[in-house]
Amino acid sequence: MTVSTLSAAANITPVVIRTLYLHSKRKRKGKKTRSEDKAHALDNIFFDEAFNIVKAFILLGTKNTVESLQAFTNTHVPAPPWAAVVPVLIPFASCNTAADTLIKWFGPEDIKHVVGGERWWQVRGLDGGDGEWIAEKEQLTDTNDKSEEGKHSWQEKTIKKMEQLDRVLFYVHGGGYFWGSINTHRYQIIRYARMINGRAFAVNYRKAPQYPWPCPLQDVLAAYLYLIDPPPGSAHRPVPASKIVFAGDSAGGGLCLATLTLLRDMGLPMPAGAVLISPWVDMTHSFPSIMQNTHTDIIPPHGFLAKPSTLWPMDPTNTTARVVPTTTNPPPKPGHADVLVPQADRPRDDADLDGAAAGLGATDKPKPQAEMMKMYGAKDDVSDPFQPSDDKGESSPIGRGPGQVGAESNDDNLETREPKPSKVLMKDPNAIPLELRSQIHLYATNEQLSHPLVSPVLQSSLCNLCPLYIIAGDGEVLRDEVIYLAHRAAHPDQFPVREGVIRDGWRQKENLQRFTTPTKVHLQVFDDMCHVLTVFTFIDCANYAYHSIADFVKHVTDSSPEELEENPFPGPSKPSRSNTVGKTHPEKESQGCRKADTGDVAGDITADESGNMRRGSPIANGGLHPGTIETGKRGQEMIRERVDIYGNVRPMEPMQDVQALQLKPSEIGIIKEDPLNKWLSGQKQWDKRFKKTSRKVLGKRLKCETKAKTMIDNARDQGLVLEGDKDTINTRPKPERSSSTTSVRTIRGAIQADRRWGPLDLAEENPPSTAIANRRDTADALSLLKKTIYHSAPVTHKTLPTLKTSDAIKAAFDPNDDPFRPPRQSASEQQTRSFMNLHGLSVWESLIRLFIRKSAVKVANGTR
Structure with a gap:
């Protein structure tokens, strides 16, 4: 069974019934007759149902293949009738500029050793990036320019109408970096656009594992460059960076933050601000909440697992050696490097040579962690690799972590290393x-x-970024990393990065010196809320979050740089209600309904000596916000707040009482034993459950490889010539050149001048094993290969061959292929089409609107 509307309905219906029964049972027992100040979010039946529906759906995704989850969540769903939505293709020109920026950021060594080359991640199936302009129809007015009639398509006309709305919310959706799309988030984005009286631009970046890092990062950067510097022929005028605000949830929040640091490092225009909603910013899961909040979040308990397929996991039958004790003393075997940049003088091809490099005999047994630490520089009286080691009492790693031999430092003051993936820090x-x-x-x-x-x-420095409004749920597994991120950006001196990060990246060492101005941060942690609370648009605190985000966007885009330096965030007044223009639809009327009293956001609050806020004397207009930590000048403040389930705001507790802020720098960004075992226990269950499926996967991959070889051989026979070929035959058919200077055209396709690379140009590259560009063992890889040979070829192809008749006949009988048109590309990149009028995403949108209307009625009747 794949992820589909029917399977989702069959899986979720029992959850809905069970949740309703348990909710009623708890209520009958009197567990919900608590005083209002102790009320819980799950007291709301609508939130209780929605929370369990989302949790059940994500869990359903882990029981199916990655491909089916991607296809379901990237199915095109029509926008509601009151929204103006225009799909666009972000051109190659913007994609190539983004690629050049990334290549320059990495430098020649890192792009080779860390990324695996500069070509493979630029390979794509579509003729550009996938994006959408989104706005409220009622906020658009006709230009009444008669001279322009008939000159533009309806899409271009709509985009030009949108330009009357100068604010732009640049939205990057979440989904664990491998699922989700514009379609799963369009309803939320439409609401944002309406509330800011502006327009939104959403990017449908390529997804992992077919397009792993840095593919999504390139797409997000390309989309932003497309906004501020559109190539000739674009439908929109350049958007000033000062009128753009980044926004992203989960993986999208992490991509937003990574893009902001890129813009800063490369001296590119910075947006006016950024909204980070539950951003996923620590892929190593090194913070405590990853273990503590499993039962209060929508994220599956063992993380994002999947039913084995030709796509993922790469090693479906490796069920006994996914995690093993170190078989040789460090450095580890090839492909499992403990340092990001392999050292030139390090033996890497033989385990015995590894032992010799470490000063060990070939038969030496692996040593315990503490002994390794002492071998590689730790003090004799310390067995914990993460204990304070200097006279000032500051936290710093002592001794090299497991696996750090052979990577000597260029800095004499840094004589220690921390363990890096794939090594694991042990509790014992x-x-x-x-x-x-x-x-x-x-x-x-x-x-x-x-x-x-x-x-x-x-990042070695999170300074010198635009103002950040950061949101987290107190019950989500990512809570601690979000809280720590906010404090690191605002207080770099109190929360330094661990030393290994600086050592491993030349740019990180440089940035630590270049960027020292603290970033202005407004952090809000919402009681009882799970990951990405804005999904549940109908509850009071989420409604408060939407209004607060809208006020932030309007404030940073309407204020001058001088005003933002003095007051980077909206004043202490409550979020505004006037977020619409003209009349609204009934659905939107209930959408905009919010609790009349969202809490005393402006009232009598002052700072105590600890930097925390307390109730006291009133503050004059323009004074400190609730929860503000004052660090000197007015423009250097950080706002730290908690929000209850009704949208009431209160100050956050002092920093010394926040668990996430007590971690030492050397403990962050390290794979630890407990989170690893949490994943491994789930993976073992999946290995057992899908044992037969795993064996079948290998056979399917072999068949795909055979098809790929046949396709390439046939293309060669039909005249395929690549750049650098030495055996070019003059009798091979040559394509006719069109009058255009940008392409060479044939009957069915074109050699595109702006398409730099294809799957056949990666001989000297070392991409990740999952990257579709270098694979030949999946259906997605075959589709990409066929398109770049016969339909949209890169400039490295000198000819565009004609499909053999036998291959055309086979394609006619293949439901995933076509003898005349380019094959549909991977659902990780191209939106799919549903044959059903009723799709699961549309159902979810309808349920949300129903919950909103029901909640609005309760508020109006005074029953909630």
Whole structure:
């Protein structure tokens, strides 16, 4: 069974009934007759149902293949009639500019050793990036320019109408970096656009594992460059960066933050602000909440697992060696590097040579963690690799972590190393360290998980960014990393990055010196809320969040730089109600309904000596916000707040009482034993459950490889010539050149001048094993290969061959192929089409509107 509307309905219906029964049972027993100040979010039957529906759906996704979840969540769903939605293709020109920026950021060594080359991640199936302009129809007015009639398509006309709305919300959706799309988030984005009296631009970035890091990062950067510097022929005029606000949830929040650091580092225009909703910024899961909040969040207890398929996991039958004790003393075997950049003088091809490099005999047994620490520089009196080691009492790692031999520092003051993926930090210092032998995340390889553009919380500096409004749920597994991120950005001196990050990245060391101005941050943690609370648009605190986000967007886009320096966030007044223009639809009327009293946001609050806020004397207009920590000048403040389920705001507790802020820098960005075992226990269940399926996967991959080889051989026979071929035959058919200077056209396709690389151009590259560009063993890889050979070829192809008759006949009988048109690309990139009028995403949107109307009626009747 795949993820579909019917399977989702069959899976979720029992959940709805069971939740209703349990909710009623709890209420009858009197557990919900508490005083209002102790009320829980699940007291609301609508939230209780929605929470369990979302949780059940995500769990259903883990029981199916990655491909089916991607296809379901990237199915095109029509927008509601009151919304103006225009799909656009972000051109190659913007994509190539983004690629050049990334290549320059990495530098020649990192782009080769860390990323695996500069070509593979630029390969794509579509003729550009997928994006959408979104606005409220009633906020658009005709230009009444008669001279323009007939010159533009309806899409271009609509985009030009949208330009009257100068504010732009640049939205990056979430979904664990491998699922979700514009379609899963369009309803939320439409609401944002209406509430800010502006327009939104959403990017449908390529998804892992077919397009792993840095593919999504390139797409987000390309979309932003497309807004501020559109290539000739674009339908919209350049949008000033000062009128753009980034917004993203979960994985989208992490991509937003990584993009902001790129813009800062490369001196590109920074947006006016950014809204980060439950951003996923630590792929190593090194914070406590990842273990503590499993039962109060919608994220599956074992993370994002999947039914085996040709796509994922890469090693479906490796059921006994996913995590093993270190078999040799460090450095580990090839493909499981403990350092991001392999050292030139390090032997990497033989385990015995590894032992010799570590000063060990070939037969030496692996040593316990504590002994390794002492071998590689730890003090004799310390067995914990993460204890304070200097006279000032500051936290710093002592001794090299497991696996750090052979990577000597260029800085004499840094004589220690921390363990890096794939090595695992053990709780017991006398235990043999574990080592990962299976890729744990779809987004990036194990070795890349601690890279600052993969886990932005590990950026050496989060300073000099635009104002950040950061939201987290108190019950989500990512809570601690979000809280820590906010404090690191606002208080860099109190929360330094661990030393290994600085050592491993030349740019990180440089940034630590270049960027020192604290970023202005408004952090709000919402009581009882799970991951991405804005999904539940009908509850009071989520409604409060929407209005607060809208006020923030309007404030940072309407204020001058001088005003933002003095007051980076909206004043202490309550979020505004006037967020619409003209009349609204009944659905939108209930959507905009919010609790009349959202809490005393402005009232008598002052700062005590600890930097926390307390009730006291009133503050004059323009004074400190509730929860503000004052660090000197007015423009350097951080707002720290908690929000209850009704939208009432209160100050956050002092920093010394926040668990996440007590971690030492050396503990962050390290794979630890408990989170690893949490994933491994679930993976073992999946290995057992899908044992037969795993064996079948290998056979399917072999068949795809055979088809790929046949396709390439036939293309060669039909005249395919690549750049650099030495055996070019003059008799091979040559394509006719069109009058255009940008392409060489044939009957069915074109050699596109702006398409730089294709799957056949990666001989010297070392991409991740999941990357579709270098694979030949999946149906998605075959579709990409066929399109770039016969339909949309890169400039490295000198000819565009004609499909053999026998291959055309086979394609006619293949439901996933076509003899005349380009094959449909992977659902990780291209939106799919539903043959049903009623799709699950539309059903969810209808349920949300129903919940909103019901909640609005209760508020109006005074029953809630």
